[in-house]
Amino acid sequence: MDRLGYLLKHVLARLTDEQTKALAPYGLNGRDLAVLSAIVAGEPLSQLEVAHRLRVDRTSIGDLLDGLEERGFVERRRSPEDRRRNVVVLTEQGETTFATAERIRLEIEREFLAPLADGARFRDELKLLLGE
Amino acid sequence: MDRLGYLLKHVLARLTDEQTKALAPYGLNGRDLAVLSAIVAGEPLSQLEVAHRLRVDRTSIGDLLDGLEERGFVERRRSPEDRRRNVVVLTEQGETTFATAERIRLEIEREFLAPLADGARFRDELKLLLGE
DNA sequence: ACTGATGATCAGCAATCCTGACGATCAGTG
DNA sequence: CACTGATCGTCAGGATTGCTGATCATCAGT
Numbered sequence: 001m002d003r004l005g006y007l008l009k010h011v012l013a014r015l016t017d018e019q020t021k022a023l024a025p026y027g028l029n030g031r032d033l034a035v036l037s038a039i040v041a042g043e044p045l046s047q048l049e050v051a052h053r054l055r056v057d058r059t060s061i062g063d064l065l066d067g068l069e070e071r072g073f074v075e076r077r078r079s080p081e082d083r084r085r086n087v088v089v090l091t092e093q094g095e096t097t098f099a100t101a102e103r104i105r106l107e108i109e110r111e112f113l114a115p116l117a118d119g120a121r122f123r124d125e126l127k128l129l130l131g132e
Numbered sequence: 133m134d135r136l137g138y139l140l141k142h143v144l145a146r147l148t149d150e151q152t153k154a155l156a157p158y159g160l161n162g163r164d165l166a167v168l169s170a171i172v173a174g175e176p177l178s179q180l181e182v183a184h185r186l187r188v189d190r191t192s193i194g195d196l197l198d199g200l201e202e203r204g205f206v207e208r209r210r211s212p213e214d215r216r217r218n219v220v221v222l223t224e225q226g227e228t229t230f231a232t233a234e235r236i237r238l239e240i241e242r243e244f245l246a247p248l249a250d251g252a253r254f255r256d257e258l259k260l261l262l263g264e
Numbered sequence: 265a266c267t268g269a270t271g272a273t274c275a276g277c278a279a280t281c282c283t284g285a286c287g288a289t290c291a292g293t294g
Numbered sequence: 295c296a297c298t299g300a301t302c303g304t305c306a307g308g309a310t311t312g313c314t315g316a317t318c319a320t321c322a323g324t
Contacts, residue, residue: 001186
C-alpha cells in the first residue's frame with residue numbers, strides 16, 4: 001500500500017495520537033498548542049491573523065480560543081485602535097504551560113522522526129510540498 | 133511554521149484537494165479509488181479484509197461500499213463457504229473506471245511530488261514512519 | 265444442542281471544517 | 295455629517311469522517 005494519501009493520512013493519525021496522549025496532562029492537544037505558539041511571540045495578533053497563520057478557518061479559531069480562554073490560557077481583548085478586532089494574548093498560566101508543552105512537542109516530534117536517516121530533510125520536504 | 137502536525141495536515145489537504153478534483157469526472161474520490169484498488173487484484177476479499185488493508189474502520193468500509201455499489205462499481209456477494217462474509221468484487225464498469233482513474237492518480241502523485249529531488253525516497257520515508 | 269467468536273449492519277455520538285447570515289465597527293466619499 | 299462598502303467576530307447549521315455499542319446471522323468447537 002504505497003498510495004500517497006493513505007500514507008500521509010495514517011502518518012498524521014499516528015502523530016496526532018502520540019501528541020494528544022503526551023499533551024493531555026497539560027490540558028492541551030496539538031491544535032491548542034499550535035494556537036498558543038502562534039500568539040506567544042511578537043506583537044499581539046487579532047483572531048483573524050492567528051487563523052491565517054495556522055491556515056484554519058475564521059470560525060474554527062473562534063472555537064479553539066473559546067476552549068483556551070475557558071481553561072485560562074489566553075485572553076481576548078478588544079483592540080483600542082480597531083474595536084472590531086479581538087487581540088489575543090497569553091495569560092501567565094498560558095505562558096508557563098506553553099513552555100512546558102512545547103518542550104514535550106519537540107520531544108515527540110524528535111522521537112517520531114527517529115526512524116528516518118534525516119528528519120530535518122523530511123520536514124523541509126513537507127514545507128516544500130506546501131509551497132512555503 | 134514547521135510543526136510536523138501542521139505540515140502533514142496541510143500537505144494532505146492539498147493532495148486530497150487535487151485528487152478530488154481530478155477524479156471527480158469519474159465519479160470517484162481518493163478514498164473510493166483506494167477501496168477499488170484493494171479489491172481489484174487477487175482473490176476476492178470480505179469487507180473486513182478490505183477494511184484491514186486500508187486501515188479503516190469496519191463501519192466506514194460499509195458506507196464506502198454502499199456508495200460504490202450504488203454507482204455500479206462493485207458488487208457484494210455472500211460467500212458460499214462462510215455465509216457471514218460479504219465478498220466484494222468489481223463490476224465490469226468498476227474495472228474499466230478503476231484502470232482510468234488509477235492512471236490519473238499516479239499522474240497526480242507524480243506532479244505532487246515533483247518539487248522534491250527524490251519523490252520515491254519521500255514516499256519510502258512515509259512508509260517507514262508508518263512502520264510498514 | 266450449546267457456547268463463544270466473527271462478519272456485517274445500524275443508530276448514534278463526537279470532532280472537524282466550512283458556509284451564510286448577522287451585528288458592530290471602520291474607512292472612504294460626497 | 296450621512297452613506298456605502300468592507301472587515302472582524304460570532305452564531306446557527308450542514309457535511310464529512312471516524313468511532314462505539316447493540317443486534318442479527320452465521321460459524322466453529324465442545
